[in-house]
Amino acid sequence: MNLDLTEDQRQVRDAVRGLCEREFAPFAPRWDREGIVPRDAVSKLAEQGFLGMAIPEEWGGVGYDSRTIVVVLEEIARVSAALAIMIAVHNSVGALPVFRFGTDAQRRRFLPRLVSRELAAFSLSEPGAGSDAAAIASIAVRQGDTYVLNGSKNWVTNGQQAGVYLIFARTEKAAGSRGLSAFIVERGAAGLVVGNPEDKMGLRGSDTVSLSLEDLRVPLEQRLGEEGEGFKIAMSMLDAGRIGVGAQALGVMRAAFDEAVRYAQLRMAFGQPIAKIQAVQWKFAEMERRIQCARLLIQQAAWLKDVGQPYTREAAMAKLYASEAATWVTHQAIQVHGGYGYVKEYAVERFYRDARVMEIYEGTSEIQRLVIARGLLKDGAAV
Ligand SMILES: Cc1cc2nc3c(=O)[nH]c(=O)nc-3n(C[C@H](O)[C@H](O)[C@H](O)COP(=O)(O)OP(=O)(O)OC[C@H]3O[C@@H](n4cnc5c(N)ncnc54)[C@H](O)[C@@H]3O)c2cc1C
Missing domain, CATH: 1.20.140.10 (Butyryl-CoA Dehydrogenase, subunit A, domain 3)
Known part of the structure; x- marks a missing residue:
């Protein structure tokens, strides 16, 4: 393993460091006090490609390798851990699964938004299922070409601002971890009720919310991966x-x-x-x-x-x-x-x-x- 950064990695690090010191460092204490990272900060990162770090160029991203991504996250967290978690969740467990497990139609529909402007959220945890994610109780019942989702999710980072949510629910009751499936849900979908932000000890600029799924109808073409592949x-x-x-x-x-x-x-x-x-x-x-x-x-x-x-x-x-x-x-x-x-x-x-x-x-x-x-x-x- 060679520990030296390549010339490209060094350039990315210097660019993100400059951006963070200029645009974010002076405001990070205020974001913490006021409990919100303004949209504008995310837009500045988006302009430089940092919403598409793990997405290949042919799909609109910048296609960084993992070593470059960790350099970027470290630099952002140095000035604002709240902004870093928003960007980390978006890239690694929000946008990336759409690329990795999505159909070409799903990639065409969701990736352009995700790499350019909209945050993604990842909703696995529930009030009764944290460490034990296989205990998820939210259900997704298939009715023809639609799934109907009901249940409660919590601890959703980016939940207030996200344009796209990855939501995990149970499609088969008795199957434990093999009974979970993943769904791509758009902001504003009827039946997706977004709760108020948690009053957290730290990372106060990053919003963390609960979601209530109330007869949330998700078309079959928005299931990510096969049924039962969610876990x-x-x-x-x-x-x-x-x-x-x-x-x-x-x-x-x-x-x-x-x-x-x-x-x-x-x-x-x-x-x-x-x-x-x-x-x-x-x-x-x-x-x-x-x-x-x-x-x-x-x-x-x-x-x-x-x-x-x-x-x-x-x-x-x-x-x-x-x-x-x-x-x-x-x-x-x-x-x-x-x-x-x-x-x-x-x-x-x-x-x-x-x-x-x-x-x-x-x-x-x-x-x-x-x-x-x-x-x-x-x-x-x-x-
Ligand atoms: C700020 C914040 C942001 C988050 N963002 C997200 C998000 O975006 N999406 C999402 O899905 N979730 C998110 N989470 C949820 C987070 O992943 C869970 O809180 C975490 O997995 C722990 O689950 P829990 O809180 O239910 O604790 P529990 O699972 O109830 O654990 C309680 C304690 O028991 C211990 N424990 C449990 N099982 C075992 C075991 N088998 N062996 C040893 N010890 C055990 C735990 O380690 C812990 O100390 C977020 C949480 C926070 C606080």
Whole structure:
């Protein structure tokens, strides 16, 4: 595995870094305070192709490989984790499944909108089915050329703004995970009732809503994949999504680390900047170690995906390690700030709140450990 970025990857990184610093960094604290990332921010990313990162050029996207995508997500998360999750969900579990599992007719109908302007949402979780996604209770009953969906979904990122929803429901009651199917649903469809945003601890600029499916009629041609393939589609997309969550965590912890180092060089205690105190330096050494370990695991998972090798276990390790490292690094960044880290005037307060959820969504840390252990027992340890 070559860890150097290619010239193309470097150019993309510099372009997105510039855009983030110019257009987003000054406003990210306000997005957090006001609980909304304005549409305009998404449009600016769309103009540069960042809504079509995983979609090949012949379908209107920019066709980045995974290593480029993680670089982009890390840069966005460095300034706004809320914007990063919106873009990550859209690309990895929203638009990509339409390309990967859609018919040509579905691709022609939905991809042009998704790569140019509209956000996508991924609706798997339910009040009674989170880690145990196979327990989904929402039902889809086929009536001729239409499915009628009823049930409740929750935790839908982008749910308020999305133009297109990927919704998972049960087409066969007794079949467990093999009884789930996926449906593409358009915003405004009769029977798709969008709830109010959750009042979250962090990622406050990104909306997370519940959906109520009330006799929602979905034409047969909007079923994604075969009947019964829903679970397989969801799990394969989450493998890729988890590398993206790792990249978001990496962006947040880098931002927290930079703030902590900057602050420590300015803050005086006992007649010297606290950066000169060994106990503080050791924190920086440990933060840096975890940041670099996370980066390596993320790059390994992305590289395996790019070269077409299995990467489920590596994606779980990258997500697990990076999210737990981000919680730790942001925690220490507050410690370095002392009392000032505990107030909203300093960015580390936001980073700490934003990082916490990364151990929860797209599979909790416990579920990642389960995935890693299962892979290990099946295929043996990696050498
Ligand atoms: C901000 C946010 C955004 C989200 N966005 C989306 C989205 O866009 N689309 C979507 O579909 N979902 C989304 N989710 C849902 C998220 O994926 C779930 O919250 C997550 O999978 C956990 O499910 P749960 O909350 O029901 O917890 P539970 O599954 O009830 O878990 C509770 C606890 O039990 C543990 N646990 C459960 N089963 C096991 C087991 N077998 N072994 C060990 N421990 C176990 C868990 O690890 C956890 O600690 C989002 C959640 C949040 C908070």
